[in-house]
Amino acid sequence: MTTNKENWGSRVGLVLAMAGNAVGFGNFLRFPVQAVQNGGGAFIIPYIVSFLLMGIPLLFIEWASGRYGGKFGHHSTPFILNSLDKRALWRYVGVFGIFSNIAIAAYYCYMESWTISYMLHSVIGTFDGKTQHEVAAFFTDYLDVSVSTTGIPYEAIVMFLLCLALNTYILSKGLMGGVEKVAKIGVPLLILFGIFLAIKGVTLKAGSQGAINDGTVGLNFLWTPDYTSLSNPKVWLAAAGQIFFTLSVGMGSIQCYASYVRKNQDVALNAMSAGWMNEFVEIVLGSAVIIPIAIGYLGIDRVVELTNIGGLGLGFRTMPYLFEQWGPILSAVAGLAFFGMLFFAGITSSLAMGTPGMSFLMDEFNGSRKNAALSFGIITLLLGLPTIFFFTEGVFDEYDYWAGTVSLFVFAMFEAILFAWIFGMNKGWREILSGADIKVPMIYKYIIKYVTPVVLIIVFLGALLRPVNDNWSSLSFKGWALHNESIIGQLQHKGIGPNDKWFSESFYAENSGTVDSLYVERNKTFLSVTGLNADGKSQSKSYRYIADKHSLQVKKGDQVKAGQVLYTGEVTNRVFYIDMARLLLLSVFVFICALVYIAYHKRKREGLKV
């Protein structure tokens, strides 16, 4: 019998916890970058359409199926899905709902620890007087575990442990005493910090405090619609992808939280309130912080260039430098507000990621909450360490791709089909309406049944078969070249380049150009090759080598071609770390499958309902 008998303390607490689950780094760092790259103001049209046709239906599905599973004492997706249909397949589809949370938490807690560190550095004035290059280099140094920016040895790991310990402690206090309390403090605070920064961003004046543009220039850039982008499937897929990430659907955390809602309580209004609160943070606040401030100081061209390295780079490499322009006191306040906002956005999400795995252990193996929280902490630590030690080798990105992207698409697609077609839309609709405090438009019954599964299948196929350069008109029955980031492309190691063996005796250049420098940075030796990329723009690439282990085959000023040997000696290529990361993730998935198998047979032996 389960030891898991918790409930939410209040409705507001539940809604704020769910909103906190949804609001994360992506609201402030990913959304504005996606909007800039996909048609500015016009991006919002596919984004809203995706929210209405995919986001809201998935919220209804996940809230309703979570509460339904909770009636039978199930609080994790393997058995929640199994309560909708008894076939074994659904138990194992449900494994995604535990797996993705644990794997995402492993790197998400690491990112969360950056915000703690950056709050500290903002307050103690680490960034005072630093150039933009120095602030950017600080982030690179921070990610290098052998470098300490504060004098604390292995600072990045210490901060990660601190962050993990905090998450574990809060989770051990339970839903009402831990998660709900943090949500009630964290969500209002992050909104307050966001409002403060948005006001600062929008009211920025050219010529004041070193700004070259008004804050409204950034808003203008972000919101000016480019309607031609609406005919580009890439924009629609980007908008659908953003809805996934921002609402935290397809993860299993919503079902888990909703499974603690009492059976006569509402899910429809709660789902809408939490979902729209996330949209408020993303659209209203998220669009008014980093883009207006960054364009205010750096101009449109530079910011467009920076968005190509993603929101994380913009947030951690650039924002502290921009805040410095506001003087020592205001920059400390702004840094604290910005990274504090990201911290609260992060922790309310990571707590939600911890809950499904813990609930599974408590439901199926009669674990106490404290032991379950400790298990979460240990597993997250073990899974998180490779992302720290091998960050530059691409392990972090592998976790993000397979657990944070592909798993969500797969799980959401299956759960929508299960709910609408196998559990049955009539029963499903009754579940959504049961106890509802709002009138849900009837059209959603048909959207959930017909539109959402089709949209999700298209999104999944889009990710699976994405063509090179996002040229969707190249699709034909004769085949087409795949994008490096398509699922099949990733499986085929497309884009890995000439260093495609785990180990080799030679390291090959991955770009063509001139060897323009051999340099030492943080006691590490590098050589840099600069040439023109496919777009005719200058591109520089640095390659690390170990002076006493590798023998250079080129010298400064040499012309090299991609595929030419740069140095010889024992080489462990990036692809080795990538494959090890994939193997590790696969092992975790198989391990959870085994636990689900054991739990199922344990339930049968004990004569419990499945």
Next chain:
Amino acid sequence: MNTSALIMMITVESIVILFTGFFFWKVLYTKPKPEEENQESEL
């Protein structure tokens, strides 16, 4: 800001603020339902 950007921003943000406010207001002021204990045993 140019007119189309301004219209787009004000329209979208107004809709979002309106819905967010409305739903959260409903959450705050809807009378709670009486609690039912022992969900599992009642099924």
